[in-house]
Amino acid sequence: xxxxxxxxxxxxxxxxxxxxxxxxxxxxxxxxxxxxxxxxxxxxxxxxxxxxxxxxxxxxxxxxxxxxxxxxxxxxxxxxxxxxxxxxxxxxxxxxxxxxxxxxxxxxxxxxx
Amino acid sequence: xxxxxxxxxxxxxxxxxxxxxxxxxxxxxxxxxxxxxxxxxxxxxxxxxxxxxxxxxxxxxxxxxxxxxxxxxxxxxxxxxxxxxxxxxxxxxxxxxxxxxxxxxxxxxxxxx
Numbered sequence: 001x002x003x004x005x006x007x008x009x010x011x012x013x014x015x016x017x018x019x020x021x022x023x024x025x026x027x028x029x030x031x032x033x034x035x036x037x038x039x040x041x042x043x044x045x046x047x048x049x050x051x052x053x054x055x056x057x058x059x060x061x062x063x064x065x066x067x068x069x070x071x072x073x074x075x076x077x078x079x080x081x082x083x084x085x086x087x088x089x090x091x092x093x094x095x096x097x098x099x100x101x102x103x104x105x106x107x108x109x110x111x112x113x
Numbered sequence: 114x115x116x117x118x119x120x121x122x123x124x125x126x127x128x129x130x131x132x133x134x135x136x137x138x139x140x141x142x143x144x145x146x147x148x149x150x151x152x153x154x155x156x157x158x159x160x161x162x163x164x165x166x167x168x169x170x171x172x173x174x175x176x177x178x179x180x181x182x183x184x185x186x187x188x189x190x191x192x193x194x195x196x197x198x199x200x201x202x203x204x205x206x207x208x209x210x211x212x213x214x215x216x217x218x219x220x221x222x223x224x225x226x
Contacts, residue, residue, distance in 0.1 A: 040122075040219060040220075041219050041220070042117070042204050042205075042206070042217030042218050042219050042220050043156065043204075043217050044217070045214060045215075045216075048214065088155050090155065100158075101156075101158065101215075103154075103155025103156055103157075104155055105153065105154060105155055106153070106154075106155060
């Protein structure tokens with residue numbers, strides 16, 4: 001099915017470094033979501049973006065909804081070991097329609113203490 | 114508990130057998146979703162319930178898959194004549210309503226041998 005282009009596919013960084021990942025699509029999205037998934041767990045919502053240009057922070061996490069509505073990025077500042085996991089972007093093609101939530105393939109993050 | 118609960122957490126079954134996967138959503142959440150996640154992929158939509166009825170089952174891969182939610186709370190995903198290709202993590206999510214933030218369970222890892 002349709003998926004978002006998420007990059008990078010994986011990252012291995014040192015504790016304390018900043019991290020940046022992004023998602024792009026050829027389609028316009030009304031909502032962008034960033035999830036984190038740890039082994040054996042379901043995805044947990046980190047940040048939700050609802051308007052083009054919106055910049056939202058959640059602690060050390062910052063995400064932005066691209067002006068063109070076709071992309072979004074997630075930044076993690078001063079990474080710590082518990083940031084390890086797979087980060088997924090997801091977006092709604094139709095406003096507020098969970099059932100059409102399109103997912104990226106994920107960015108696997110490893111943090112070296 | 115306060116979150117979405119899925120049982121069993123792991124299920125190993127032989128090819129051709131029938132399996133049932135259970136999802137206990139957050140109390141009061143009228144919307145319930147089933148997703149399937151294969152290794153290295155984002156979640157893939159299967160079916161969406163609003164109350165007791167399946168509002169959208171377009172993601173079910175074939176007629177071996179069926180889901181019910183008879184009382185508008187607990188849902189059961191049923192897979193007949195399992196095949197090795199059915200092996201995946203089956204995720205359940207619930208929300209207060211369509212378009213509202215969805216909370217995921219930890220998933221059921223199904224392995225068909």
